[in-house]
Each structure stands twice: as structure tokens, then as C-alpha cells.
Amino acid sequence: MYSVALVSAVFVVLLILSYPSRFVQSVSVYGCMLLSLFMVFVYSPTEKVQGIVQKIFYFHVSIALTMFIAFFVVFIASIMYLWKKSDWWDQIAFSSAEIGTLFCTLVLLTGPIWARPIWGTWWTWDPTLTLTLILWLIYVAYLMLRADAYDVKRARLAAIVGIVGFLDVPLIRWSVEKWRTLHPKPVVIQEGGTTGLTPDMLLTFLVCLGTFILLYFYLLRQRVSLAQSQYLLDTLRREIDEGLPG
Amino acid sequence: MRVCRGERERVKNLWYLFAAYSVIWTALFMYAARLSRKHKELEEELRLLQAQVAKALAK
Numbered sequence: 001m002y003s004v005a006l007v008s009a010v011f012v013v014l015l016i017l018s019y020p021s022r023f024v025q026s027v028s029v030y031g032c033m034l035l036s037l038f039m040v041f042v043y044s045p046t047e048k049v050q051g052i053v054q055k056i057f058y059f060h061v062s063i064a065l066t067m068f069i070a071f072f073v074v075f076i077a078s079i080m081y082l083w084k085k086s087d088w089w090d091q092i093a094f095s096s097a098e099i100g101t102l103f104c105t106l107v108l109l110t111g112p113i114w115a116r117p118i119w120g121t122w123w124t125w126d127p128t129l130t131l132t133l134i135l136w137l138i139y140v141a142y143l144m145l146r147a148d149a150y151d152v153k154r155a156r157l158a159a160i161v162g163i164v165g166f167l168d169v170p171l172i173r174w175s176v177e178k179w180r181t182l183h184p185k186p187v188v189i190q191e192g193g194t195t196g197l198t199p200d201m202l203l204t205f206l207v208c209l210g211t212f213i214l215l216y217f218y219l220l221r222q223r224v225s226l227a228q229s230q231y232l233l234d235t236l237r238r239e240i241d242e243g244l245p246g
Numbered sequence: 247m248r249v250c251r252g253e254r255e256r257v258k259n260l261w262y263l264f265a266a267y268s269v270i271w272t273a274l275f276m277y278a279a280r281l282s283r284k285h286k287e288l289e290e291e292l293r294l295l296q297a298q299v300a301k302a303l304a305k
Binding site: 051052053055056059060063099102105106109110113114116117215219222223226229230233236237240 | 266295
């Protein structure tokens with residue numbers, strides 16, 4: 001049943017993103033966000049041990065997984081940029097890095113808010129948390145490299161940072177699965193392919209995950225469009241400055 | 247994860263839940279607003295450039 005739901009969700013996401021109207025895309029994204037909130041606060045049951053604060057899980061984990069997708073896109077686009085030297089790949093990498101960093105910031109903010117009532121502390125230098133903080137610092141450095149106007153040398157250096165930075169992602173995943181730490185082990189898919197969630201919790205989680213993936217691709221499309229416009233405008237301005245006296 | 251249905255659900259730590267969801271929504275809306283503002287700035291810059299080109303061509 002859930003594989004059918006997942007395939008349907010992917011199909012809906014692709015359908016929405018392929019629709020040319022920006023208005024329809026925006027409405028769909030906001031609609032999915034509202035549906036997610038309904039699923040989290042009305043549909044899904046309250047967990048017995050943690051109580052209502054466990055509901056942070058649905059958005060926290062969905063954002064974390066979407067963040068991994070965003071940084072994977074940076075990784076692929078950076079390799080393609082270094083290989084093909086096409087500005088389009090650079091714009092994709094930069095845009096995805098910006099959104100991935102936003103999502104990483106949200107993971108680092110919502111994690112401690114969840115940890116405080118459950119672990120009794122806001123932060124601990126646990127390997128998973130520390131590696132996530134390192135990931136955030138790497139991509140903040142990436143964005144700082146790209147803060148000024150477009151420069152080929154900086155773009156290439158940023159691409160290398162984007163590729164190397166992604167190596168932290170499998171480490172985080174590995175630390176969650178194998179390291180004996182305060183951070184809980186995977187709940188959605190456990191060892192042996194079973195799930196630690198009840199069916200209604202799993203469905204709520206899948207809806208939230210689908211929503212954030214849709215939101216990511218929606219924001220990526222907007223951000224790439226903006227980056228392309230900025231690039232064209234900069235080129236035009238340069239040409240005018242060179243061609244027009246005064 | 248066990249589920250308690252039928253019995254009174256323990257509603258505790260509501261503040262943390264509110265804080266987490268507020269952080270997420272505020273950040274997402276701020277980012278969307280920033281994209282929208284940048285888009286407007288680019289349109290304005292493009293209008294200025296067009297005016298500059300038109301002025302230069304008229305000379």
C-alpha cells in the first residue's frame with residue numbers, strides 16, 4: 001500500500017512541477033503544506049512515551065532527508081560544472097546549496113528544540129550532531145565564497161567545496177545507524193526492513209516528506225530562474241558599460 | 247513507537263512544539279519573501295538598463 005502511495009506521491013510532485021503556471025505550483029505547494037499540518041496535528045496519534053513533542057519528528061526528519069537530496073544535487077551539479085564548464089550547472093549547484101543550507105539550519109534549530117524536553121539538554125557534542133554542524137559550516141563557507149559577483153575562479157573553488165562537503169553526508173547517515181549515541185537510530189526503516197512507526201504515523205511522515213521534496217524542487221526552480229536572470233543582467237550591464245560611452 | 251488512543255493523551259511540552267513549527271514556518275516564509283524581493287529588484291534593474299539603452303540609442 002505504501003509503495004503505491006509513494007509512487008503516486010512522486011507522480012503528483014512531477015506533475016505539479018511540470019505544470020507551466022507558477023501560480024498553480026505555488027498553490028499546490030501551500031496546499032501540501034496545509035495537508036502536512038493537518039496530518040501531523042489532527043490525523044497522526046500522539047506518541048505514548050514522548051507525548052506531543054514527538055510531532056516535531058515529522059518535519060525534522062523530512063527536512064533532514066530533503067537536505068541530503070539538496071546537497072546531493074550540489075554534488076552532482078558541481079561535478080558537471082567542473083566537467084562541462086557550463087554556467088547552468090553552476091547556477092543549479094549554487095541554488096541547491098542555498099536551499100540545502102536553509103534546510104540544514106532548520107534541522108540544527110528544530111533538533112535542539114526537540115532534544116531539550118527529551119534529553120534534558122539543548123545540545124551535546126554527539127557525533128551525529130557535530131557532523132551536521134560541520135556540514136552546515138562547509139556549505140556556509142560555500143555560500144560565502146559565492147557571496148560576491150560571479151567569478152570563474154571562485155565558482156570552481158566553490159564546486160570543489162561542494163563536492164568535498166558532500167562526503168560528510170554518508171558519514172552523518174553512518175553515525176545515525178552505527179554509532180551508539182544519544183541521537184536515536186533510524187525509526188522509519190529499521191534494520192531488516194521493518195518500520196518502527198504505526199501505519200498512520202508512517203503515512204503522515206510520507207506526506208510530510210513528499211511535501212518537503214516538492215517544496216525543495218519548487219524553491220530550486222525559483223532560485224535557478226533568479227540566478228539565470230541575475231547572470232543575464234550582469235552580462236548585459238557589462239556589455240552596455242563597454243559599448244556605451246558615459 | 248507505541249500509540250495511546252482512547253485514553254487522555256498527555257499534552258506536555260506544547261511550547262517546544264510551537265517553537266519548532268514557528269521556526270520552520272518563519273524561516274520558509276522569510277526565504278520565499280527574499281526570493282520575491284530579489285525578483286522585483288532584478289525587474290527594476292532591467293527597467294533602468296532598458297531606459298539607459300533607449301537614451302543612448304536616441305543620441
